[in-house]
Every structure is written in C-alpha cells, then in structure tokens.
Amino acid sequence: MRTKKLVLNSILVALSAIFSYVEAIIPIPLGIPGIKLGLANVVTVFALYRIGLSSAVLISAVRIIIVSALFANPMMALYSLAGAALSLTAMTILKRAKIFSIIGVSMAGGVFHNVGQVSAAAAVMETVGLFSYLSVLIPVGMLTGVLIGIVSGKAIEHIKKIPVV
Amino acid sequence: MLKIVGNDKMPEKRLKATKADIVLAVFFIAAAAAVLVWSFGYFGGSADSVVITAHGETVGVYSLSEDREIVVDGGSNIVVIENGAAYMKSADCKNQHCVLHAPIRYGNEQIVCLPNKVLVEIEDNGESEIDTVAN
Numbered sequence: 015m016r017t018k019k020l021v022l023n024s025i026l027v028a029l030s031a032i033f034s035y036v037e038a039i040i041p042i043p044l045g046i047p048g049i050k051l052g053l054a055n056v057v058t059v060f061a062l063y064r065i066g067l068s069s070a071v072l073i074s075a076v077r078i079i080i081v082s083a084l085f086a087n088p089m090m091a092l093y094s095l096a097g098a099a100l101s102l103t104a105m106t107i108l109k110r111a112k113i114f115s116i117i118g119v120s121m122a123g124g125v126f127h128n129v130g131q132v133s134a135a136a137a138v139m140e141t142v143g144l145f146s147y148l149s150v151l152i153p154v155g156m157l158t159g160v161l162i163g164i165v166s167g168k169a170i171e172h173i174k175k176i177p178v179v
Numbered sequence: 180m181l182k183i184v185g186n187d188k189m190p191e192k193r194l195k196a197t198k199a200d201i202v203l204a205v206f207f208i209a210a211a212a213a214v215l216v217w218s219f220g221y222f223g224g225s226a227d228s229v230v231i232t233a234h235g236e237t238v239g240v241y242s243l244s245e246d247r248e249i250v251v252d253g254g255s256n257i258v259v260i261e262n263g264a265a266y267m268k269s270a271d272c273k274n275q276h277c278v279l280h281a282p283i284r285y286g287n288e289q290i291v292c293l294p295n296k297v298l299v300e301i302e303d304n305g306e307s308e309i310d311t312v313a314n
C-alpha cells in the first residue's frame with residue numbers, strides 16, 4: 015500500500031512539474047512580469063482534497079525543487095517555497111473550517127501564494143516597497159485561485175476512484 | 180480504494196461558492212484596496228538621490244542630478260542615471276523584469292532584480308512634491 019501511495023505521489027509530482035514547465039515555456043501574459051497562472055497548483059489542490067496534506071506538501075516541495083533546479087535560479091526557488099508554504103497553510107486552515115467550498119479554499123491559496131512570495135522577497139531585499147505589488151497580486155491571486163479551484167473540483171468529480179488505501 | 184471522508188454534500192466538497200467564500204472575497208478586495216491607498220502615500224515624494232544595494236550591502240548613494248553609469252556586482256547589473264531618473268540598462272538575469280522596468284525618479288520608487296538580489300531605490304527626501312513646486 016505504501017508503494018502504491020509513493021507511485022501516486024511520484025506521478026503527481028511529474029504531472030505538476032510538466033504543468034510548471036509548460037507554463038515556463040509558453041508564458042501566459044497577464045500584464046505584470048512574474049505573474050503566472052500556477053497550473054501546477056491544480057495538482058496541489060487535488061492532492062490536498064483527495065490524498066491528504068502530507069502528500070500535498072510533499073508534491074509541491076519536490077516539484078518546486080525539481081523545476082528550479084532545471085529551469086530557474088535558487089533565489090527564485092526560495093520565493094516559490096515561501097509562497098507554497100503560506101498557500102498550503104491557508105488552504106488547510108480554511109478547508110478544516112468546513113464553511114468554504116473548494117473554490118474559496120483555492121482562492122485563498124492563490125492569494126496567500128502571492129502574499130508569501132512578496133513577503134519573502136521583501137524580507138530578502140529588505141524593502142517594504144515590494145508590498146505595493148499586492149494591490150495587483152491579491153486580485154490576480156483571487157482570479158487564478160478561483161480558476162484552479164474550479165478545475166481541481168472538476169478533476170476530483172471525474173476521478174472518483176484512486177487506487178490508494 | 181481511497182475512502183472519501185465525509186460526504187459530497189459537505190460545503191468543502193462542493194463545487195459551488197458558499198457565503199463564507201463571498202465574505203472572504205470581499206475581505207481580499209478590501210485588503211488590496213488598502214494596499215493601493217498605502218502605495219499612494221508611500222511613493223511619489225520628491226527626491227534627489229538613488230541608493231543601490233546588492234546582496235543586502237550598499238553599493239553607493241548617487242545624485243539624480245548627475246548623469247552616470249554604475250556597474251553593479253562586477254557587471255551583473257548596470258544602472259544608468261540620466262535626466263534625473265534611474266533605470267536598469269542591462270542585467271544578466273533570466274527574466275529581465277528589471278531591464279523592462281520604466282525609469283524611476285520619485286521618492287521610494289524602486290527597481291528590483293530579484294534573481295541577482297539587486298535593489299535600486301530612490302531616497303525620499305521627506306519634502307512633499309507640492310512644497311518643492313511652491314519653492
């Protein structure tokens with residue numbers, strides 16, 4: 015059973031890494047440099063709902079490390095990890111409150127991903143000016159989060175059976 | 180097979196926005212608006228110098244009234260001061276966001292090169308723009 019879970023997690027890491035890669039080579043212009051749709055987060059939200067928090071944490075961490083080792087700069091990996099950590103924390107808390115739908119949970123995930131990234135960058139660069147980007151990055155995070163929530167929700171509806179304990 | 184915890188009628192399992200979702204969305208919009216209001220006050224003051232830092236250490240403080248070119252970090256980034264404004268002329272970073280950034284000239288405005296940890300920031304001299312014009 016452990017092996018099955020390991021295989022499932024590995025497949026999801028590979029899938030999310032492909033999403034990140036596709037997004038890196040075909041950037042969707044959303045107006046502001048550095049803004050991405052975050053397709054890979056579909057996998058994170060799916061894992062959070064259908065497998066569990068530990069899998070979601072593992073999948074995002076491994077994906078970020080792989081993707082940044084292959085295509086990005088180590089500093090950028092730090093910002094992504096900060097974003098993913100805050101995003102997963104917020105989504106876990108809201109999901110447990112049991113009053114938010116997957117759309118609301120994912121929306122918060124999108125917002126806090128950007129808040130985490132900007133906060134990490136502001137701390138590293140020692141400047142508060144970077145927080146000004148949040149006036150745009152909060153609405154953008156809401157939008158991408160809602161889209162990801164809908165896509166993840168559809169995926170969860172369609173993939174009812176997962177061969178894991 | 181994976182056990183589905185709870186049933187699909189529970190709000191956190193449904194693909195339909197709840198009241199709590201809407202409240203949260205309103206809260207986020209209010210937060211974004213608050214940041215915007217703060218930005219209006221934070222940026223735009225009058226200024227006469229620019230500070231360049233690399234890896235957390237000050238490279239130098241330069242007057243905006245004197246045109247020059249500053250090579251940062253052995254050439255990773257080149258900053259140009261021209262006609263009272265500063266901009267990133269070139270950078271070896273992959274994303275080039277810093278190079279594409281518009282020139283900066285007012286208090287607290289900044290250009291960051293996140294991959295190279297280079298920050299170009301206008302020093303706010305504390306006087307408001309209106310006072311300067313009056314003088």
Ligand SMILES: [Zn+2]
Binds near residue numbers: 277278
């Ligand atoms: Zn740069």
